[in-house]
Amino acid sequence: MRCKSCESRFQDYYADTCKQCHEHNKAKVAFLGATQPASFSDVVLFASEDEAAGPVPAHKAVLVSRSPVFRAMFENEMEESLSGTIKIGEVSYRTLGAFVNYLYTAEVRLDQQFACDLFVMAEKYQVHHLKDYCQNFLVANLNWDNSLSTYTLAHRHNAKQIIDAALTVITDNMDKLTSRKEYAKLKEKDPQLVFEIYEVFLSRHSSFSCVRTVSSDDCDYW
Amino acid sequence: MRCKSCESRFQDYYADTCKQCHEHNKAKVAFLGATQPASFSDVVLFASEDEAAGPVPAHKAVLVSRSPVFRAMFENEMEESLSGTIKIGEVSYRTLGAFVNYLYTAEVRLDQQFACDLFVMAEKYQVHHLKDYCQNFLVANLNWDNSLSTYTLAHRHNAKQIIDAALTVITDNMDKLTSRKEYAKLKEKDPQLVFEIYEVFLSRHSSFSCVRTVSSDDCDYW
Numbered sequence: 276m277r278c279k280s281c282e283s284r285f286q287d288y289y290a291d292t293c294k295q296c297h298e299h300n301k302a303k304v305a306f307l308g309a310t311q312p313a314s315f316s317d318v319v320l321f322a323s324e325d326e327a328a329g330p331v332p333a334h335k336a337v338l339v340s341r342s343p344v345f346r347a348m349f350e351n352e353m354e355e356s357l358s359g360t361i362k363i364g365e366v367s368y369r370t371l372g373a374f375v376n377y378l379y380t381a382e383v384r385l386d387q388q389f390a391c392d393l394f395v396m397a398e399k400y401q402v403h404h405l406k407d408y409c410q411n412f413l414v415a416n417l418n419w420d421n422s423l424s425t426y427t428l429a430h431r432h433n434a435k436q437i438i439d440a441a442l443t444v445i446t447d448n449m450d451k452l453t454s455r456k457e458y459a460k461l462k463e464k465d466p467q468l469v470f471e472i473y474e475v476f477l478s479r480h481s482s483f484s485c486v487r488t489v490s491s492d493d494c495d496y497w
Numbered sequence: 498m499r500c501k502s503c504e505s506r507f508q509d510y511y512a513d514t515c516k517q518c519h520e521h522n523k524a525k526v527a528f529l530g531a532t533q534p535a536s537f538s539d540v541v542l543f544a545s546e547d548e549a550a551g552p553v554p555a556h557k558a559v560l561v562s563r564s565p566v567f568r569a570m571f572e573n574e575m576e577e578s579l580s581g582t583i584k585i586g587e588v589s590y591r592t593l594g595a596f597v598n599y600l601y602t603a604e605v606r607l608d609q610q611f612a613c614d615l616f617v618m619a620e621k622y623q624v625h626h627l628k629d630y631c632q633n634f635l636v637a638n639l640n641w642d643n644s645l646s647t648y649t650l651a652h653r654h655n656a657k658q659i660i661d662a663a664l665t666v667i668t669d670n671m672d673k674l675t676s677r678k679e680y681a682k683l684k685e686k687d688p689q690l691v692f693e694i695y696e697v698f699l700s701r702h703s704s705f706s707c708v709r710t711v712s713s714d715d716c717d718y719w
Contacts, residue, residue, distance in 0.1 A: 276509065280518030287498060290512035291520075296502030297513040300522040303603040306563070306626040307529035315557040315571070317537065334558055335537040341528070349537070381525040404528040 308380040310337065320361045320371060328368035330360075331375050341378045342400040366396060377405050385412045387421055391428055398432045414440045419448050423457040430468055446476040530602040532559065542583045542593060550590035552582075553597050563600045564622040588618060599627050607634045609643055613650055620654045636662045641670050645679040652690055668698040 278285050279297055292300070312333045319330035335356070338345035348355055355361040363371055370392040377383045381404065383393065394409035396402075413425055414437055422444040429437035445452065452458055452472070462469050500507050501519060514522070534555045541552035557578070560567035570577055577583040585593055592614040599605045603626065605615065616631035618624075635647055636659055644666040651659035667674065674680055674694070684691050 276512055278515040278518050279513045280522065281515065283515065285515040287509050287512070289515045289517075290498055290509070291501045291516040292514040293500040293503065293505065293507040293511045294513040295511075296500050297519070297522075300502065300519075300526060302626060302629075304522060304525050304529065306603050307526065307601075309562040310532075310558050311562060314561055315539065317539065334556060336532050336556055339536055340531040340533060379529075381528050404524060 304381065308382065310334075310379050312337075312375055312379055318359050318361065320363055320375065322366050322368040322371040323362050323364045324366060325368035325371075326362075331368070331371050333375050333378070337378055341404075342402050344400045366392070370396060374400075374402075374405070378402070383408075385409065387413075387416060390416070391425070394428070394434075395432065398434075410434055410437055413437050417441060417444050419444060419451070422448075423455060423461065426472075427457075427461065427465070427468065430465075442472065442475045445472055446479055449476055526603065530604065532556075532601050534559075534597055534601055540581050540583065542585055542597060544588045544590040544593040545584050545586045546588060547590035547593075548584075553590070553593050555597050555600070559600055563626075564624050566622045589614070592618060596622075596624075596627070600624070605630075607631065609635075609638060612638075613647070616650070616656075617654065620656075632656055632659055635659050639663060639666050641666060641673070644670075645677060645683065648694075649679075649683065649687070649690065652687075664694065664697045667694055668701055671698055 276285055276287070276290060277283070279294075312331070316332035316334055318335050318338070319332050321330055322328065335345075335349050339349050340346075347353075348361070350356075366374075370389070373383050373389065374393060374396045377393070383389070383405075385393070385408075390409045390412045393405060394413065397406035397409060413429075417425060417437075417440050422441050425437060426441035426445060428434075429441060458469070498507055498509070498512060499505070501516075534553070538554035538556055540557050540560070541554050543552055544550065557567075557571050561571050562568075569575075570583070572578075588596075592611070595605050595611065596615060596618045599615070605611070605627075607615070607630075612631045612634045615627060616635065619628035619631060635651075639647060639659075639662050644663050647659060648663035648667060650656075651663060680691070
């Protein structure tokens with residue numbers, strides 16, 4: 276069978292929903308995701324990196340229901356809440372627009388860079404639904420080329436699932452590690468992360484280390 | 498297999514979604530349905546039958562995205578839009594509250610009366626998603642006791658699917674029809690609907706009428 280959502284093949288025991296309920300759920304998502312951020316908005320957001328690009332309109336009610344950070348901001352009547360204008364730091368207009376749009380529709384088309392940027396936004400505003408979505412994308416799209424940068428990003432945001440997946444890719448390619456530019460930078464900027472790579476590599480190759488131990492001179496108790 | 502949404506059993510060929518996508522869809526519905534009508538609302542609705550029960554708060558942005566009737570009302574800056582107070586005719590406070598809540602969550606627990614009341618509201622405000630939901634409930638819960646009232650309601654709102662289903666129940670019980678109180682009322686109030694019942698009964702029993710024709714005297718060309 277082929278799943279109508281992700282189009283991947285699945286076995287009977289991976290099926291969970293009948294056709295009717297699937298259509299019903301899809302219609303619910305479309306129904307609930309129809310609110311337009313610009314329609315009768317009561318707040319505007321600006322991207323600090325791109326202020327000239329203009330405002331991203333939204334609704335306080337939607338922002339507080341999706342993010343506990345926005346909830347605290349508006350319910351405590353902080354300055355931003357009263358003025359109806361919020362400046363969002365360290366974000367581009369494109370990312371901010373996609374972030375707000377996701378809060379309304381739960382939809383976004385990701386690429387690697389976008390997934391990283393939105394992951395950071397989702398972490399900052401504690402939008403777990405988006406954070407999980409980006410996390411799944413980043414794990415599924417891990418490869419040798421992006422593994423070190425993804426590993427560094429994941430560490431900055433304590434994303435264990437991504438860290439573990441990135442470490443697997445990195446330690447599977449240890450012979451190429453030291454020739455990477457990012458490796459040199461990481462040693463300088465965050466040596467703890469490099470130590471972790473070596474320690475994980477060693478622990479995952481304990482049998483290899485054991486073989487060497489057995490053959491070494493100080494193993495004469497064997 | 499048992500569907501995780503409706504809990505009914507289904508065969509392989511009725512499965513459409515893998516477990517992962519089902520969970521993903523469910524999470525989307527929960528994420529999008531989290532907006533609270535009372536949070537930073539910019540409009541209040543009153544039920545004309547129950548005005549003392551108080552206001553039902555909402556957001557113009559949500560109402561216009563779910564209902565083209567509300568869209569016309571607010572976008573054309575009709576009186577209600579400017580005042581931020583809308584009086585909703587011929588509805589109880591309970592039904593209005595459930596209607597508004599459905600616009601935010603796509604969820605409601607129906608019983609027969611509630612399904613009828615919300616069907617009327619959904620028709621009036623052209624909320625097709627809710628109309629379909631009530632329609633499916635009314636068809637699934639049709640029985641001899643509610644068939645005449647459901648048939649009458651469906652006719653008032655031109656709901657062909659319900660009309661057809663109700664006619665099936667009614668014409669399957671023609672021997673009991675004339676003893677029903679609603680039958681006498683319907684003859685008086687809307688005779689066209691009674692004619693339709695008889696005409697459908699005749700058309701569905703055309704073979705029976707044919708047998709009688711064959712045995713009658715004027716069929717001597719046989």
